[in-house]
Amino acid sequence: MAVSPVVTHEATSNVKVTAAKAKSLAVRTNSFPHKTEAPPEKKQGGQELAERLNHETKEKYVKDKKLGEGTYAIVYLGHLKADPLSKVAIKKIKVNTEYRDGLSMDAIREVKYLQELSHPNIIALHAVFSSKNQNLNLVLEFLPLGDLEMLIKDSEGIRYGTAEVKAWMGMLGRAVWFCHENFVLHRDIKPNNLFIAADGEVKLADFGLARSFSDPYRPMTYQVITRWYRPPELLYGARFYSGAVDVWSMGTVFAELILRVPFLAGNTDIHQLELICQAVGTPTEEIWPGVSKLEGYVGYEKASIVPVRGKDFYLARFGTAGPVGVDLLMSMLALDPRKRSTARQMLEHRWWTSDPRPTAKVDLPRKGGGLEKMGDDLKRRGGEVEDGRGNKVARKLNFGATK
Amino acid sequence: MRFLVNPECYHKMCESCVDRIFSQGPAPCPVAGCARTLRKQRFRKQTFEDLQIEREVDVRRRVAATFNRRESEFQTLRDYNNYLEEVETLTFNLLYNIDVAITEAKLASYAKQNAADIANNKALSAQESASTEARMAAQKEQARLRREAARIEEEEERREREEGRREIIEKIAHSTDDPDKIVREGQKVVLKKSTARRNAADRLRAQDAASVDNASAPLFQIAGLRPITQPQLEQVYDPFGGYVVKPSYFELQPSYAHPWLEKAKTDPQILAGGYDVGEYCARTMMEACAGLGVFVEEEVARRERAADADLGTQSAAIAGGEGGGSGSDVL
Numbered sequence: 001m002a003v004s005p006v007v008t009h010e011a012t013s014n015v016k017v018t019a020a021k022a023k024s025l026a027v028r029t030n031s032f033p034h035k036t037e038a039p040p041e042k043k044q045g046g047q048e049l050a051e052r053l054n055h056e057t058k059e060k061y062v063k064d065k066k067l068g069e070g071t072y073a074i075v076y077l078g079h080l081k082a083d084p085l086s087k088v089a090i091k092k093i094k095v096n097t098e099y100r101d102g103l104s105m106d107a108i109r110e111v112k113y114l115q116e117l118s119h120p121n122i123i124a125l126h127a128v129f130s131s132k133n134q135n136l137n138l139v140l141e142f143l144p145l146g147d148l149e150m151l152i153k154d155s156e157g158i159r160y161g162t163a164e165v166k167a168w169m170g171m172l173g174r175a176v177w178f179c180h181e182n183f184v185l186h187r188d189i190k191p192n193n194l195f196i197a198a199d200g201e202v203k204l205a206d207f208g209l210a211r212s213f214s215d216p217y218r219p220m221t222y223q224v225i226t227r228w229y230r231p232p233e234l235l236y237g238a239r240f241y242s243g244a245v246d247v248w249s250m251g252t253v254f255a256e257l258i259l260r261v262p263f264l265a266g267n268t269d270i271h272q273l274e275l276i277c278q279a280v281g282t283p284t285e286e287i288w289p290g291v292s293k294l295e296g297y298v299g300y301e302k303a304s305i306v307p308v309r310g311k312d313f314y315l316a317r318f319g320t321a322g323p324v325g326v327d328l329l330m331s332m333l334a335l336d337p338r339k340r341s342t343a344r345q346m347l348e349h350r351w352w353t354s355d356p357r358p359t360a361k362v363d364l365p366r367k368g369g370g371l372e373k374m375g376d377d378l379k380r381r382g383g384e385v386e387d388g389r390g391n392k393v394a395r396k397l398n399f400g401a402t403k
Numbered sequence: 404m405r406f407l408v409n410p411e412c413y414h415k416m417c418e419s420c421v422d423r424i425f426s427q428g429p430a431p432c433p434v435a436g437c438a439r440t441l442r443k444q445r446f447r448k449q450t451f452e453d454l455q456i457e458r459e460v461d462v463r464r465r466v467a468a469t470f471n472r473r474e475s476e477f478q479t480l481r482d483y484n485n486y487l488e489e490v491e492t493l494t495f496n497l498l499y500n501i502d503v504a505i506t507e508a509k510l511a512s513y514a515k516q517n518a519a520d521i522a523n524n525k526a527l528s529a530q531e532s533a534s535t536e537a538r539m540a541a542q543k544e545q546a547r548l549r550r551e552a553a554r555i556e557e558e559e560e561r562r563e564r565e566e567g568r569r570e571i572i573e574k575i576a577h578s579t580d581d582p583d584k585i586v587r588e589g590q591k592v593v594l595k596k597s598t599a600r601r602n603a604a605d606r607l608r609a610q611d612a613a614s615v616d617n618a619s620a621p622l623f624q625i626a627g628l629r630p631i632t633q634p635q636l637e638q639v640y641d642p643f644g645g646y647v648v649k650p651s652y653f654e655l656q657p658s659y660a661h662p663w664l665e666k667a668k669t670d671p672q673i674l675a676g677g678y679d680v681g682e683y684c685a686r687t688m689m690e691a692c693a694g695l696g697v698f699v700e701e702e703v704a705r706r707e708r709a710a711d712a713d714l715g716t717q718s719a720a721i722a723g724g725e726g727g728g729s730g731s732d733v734l
Contacts, residue, residue: 083481085479085480085481119646120644121644170640170642170644171644173642174642174643174644174646177643178646178648181648182648183682183685183686183689212686213682213683213686214678214683215683216663216664216666216667216673216678216680216683217666217667217673233675233676233677238675238676238677239672239676240672240673240676240677240678241676241677241678242676242677242678242679242682243682244677245677288675289671289675290671290672290674290675291675293671293672293675294672294675294676336677337676337677338674338677338679340677347642347643348642349642352640352642353639353640353642357637357640358640
């Protein structure tokens, strides 16, 4: 009779299932009559449910073929099992050496922000599931026509004018404005993160460096944004910044669209600052109060100070955008982030309503980027450039610096 | 002896029997067990040896005459393929006598509902086949004329060459000049004549071609053109793309006083980088109100109604059930 007390004890503990647990158990058993599919060992209720949901999501998609492989991710073309004509890109994040015990920060950031943001000019994240070995798979919108950088670089094959630039900038501006309205900083805006959908729509992608607006006194890292598109406050090591950093990047993209070469292509951070001084003006206390308090600020001699460039200087270089367009460009490239226009102010500018009217998206020039290009673009890690044009520009996010 | 069949029952009988039995008007089929009423008029010679195939072709022809939609009428290839599949199911049912009554009713109702479209497509395909035939006939006729012209030309040339030679011989016979010189001159004349004729023929041919082109122009058809949609009136360009982000649960104030925020509003290190406390306030207000007005049960019910009965619905119900009521046990 030594066994019986134990049995009764077990029985009583079984009865003590909370009401909530009972309810959830009931829901589970009602909805999943196929008990045979469950893994053999009995697991805790929640875990099992998560596994089932994951399995269901995974079963919805079929991987077709590999589009590209990088150090960070492998990209596949896939489709919905229910609809063979639908197309998706499946980005499988590799388990890498740095984050052996968990997921890489890039992947977490990407999932965290993409699943919140739903806008026609932001790449859509359809689903997330994990495959064997705990690999993370992101099911992304399929964007077959390459990126904006391809169009900018192909100056022989592709001709475009102010109306086209206006259409592209409008779509980029809308995407960034929507991010900022939802308190998300993108922190890696550049032409090869701007994908082109089959209908010509520009879509902002690669949220690997994104984060939400910071709390007061909580420092952020300044090692973000690919160097050519990085604003002066980050180059001076500012730890507290705002959406103005993305607006600067948009300004440089705007300039690049007009010039068809990168506007400020610095080789090092110092060189980048020099280029900014030459093209925009030297940051001083007069035009940017408090700039000398920033960690990385370097003083300039009186003789070497370049005064802030006036409208005539810009008109000489960006005359094709017209005086109103130049006015907008200048407001986006203001040195002091507080004087720089916000994404909302940028969209409220009168350039959008003045002539010429932005080209309709179906009439925008396009170039068959094809599957390989999308594979190449997605496998990149945030802040990385792979085409040799600026190999040294790559900058990894330094998480140690924020501590 | 000639055998005939009637598409009513496909029983084979000889011509003389058909004459004998059905001359007086409709009569039942003489084959034992088949009591269908047949009419003489509908008897015909069979095209295929296998009567099954004969019947299948008849059924398909009848169905195709009703379901004559074209791919260009569909918005996507998928829709068109679904339509084809449906038509094939219908045909199959008729062929193998599955639910014949229902299927016939379907066919009749479709024919009635889409009479205008069916007539339209029928006219279109008739026009297409007519124009193709006309074009082919015109091409054939042209080829015949060309061959004829070439034959006549060749004959003429031969005749002329003959004549030229005879002339030269005549000249040599009746003149005292150097025979070699006469031959040379005579050849030159022949050459000149033939060149002139060839040029004239070329000109004629070009004219011919042009006139034929004009004649066949209205017959030329391009398949696969989409119907032209009227361009819509251009809307005023909206830089925001129609999106409005406006908080519905709170009114954002220009400034919020809190001792904790004071330093962030004045510290030059924080301000110089562009950090804005106002943005922080807006974000916290948004986050505080983010869950208001969200009712998971309602959302799930709406989604379930919209979604098809597929896997997605099932998973949504699970997620909804867990999120709505008993969150404590999950994960």
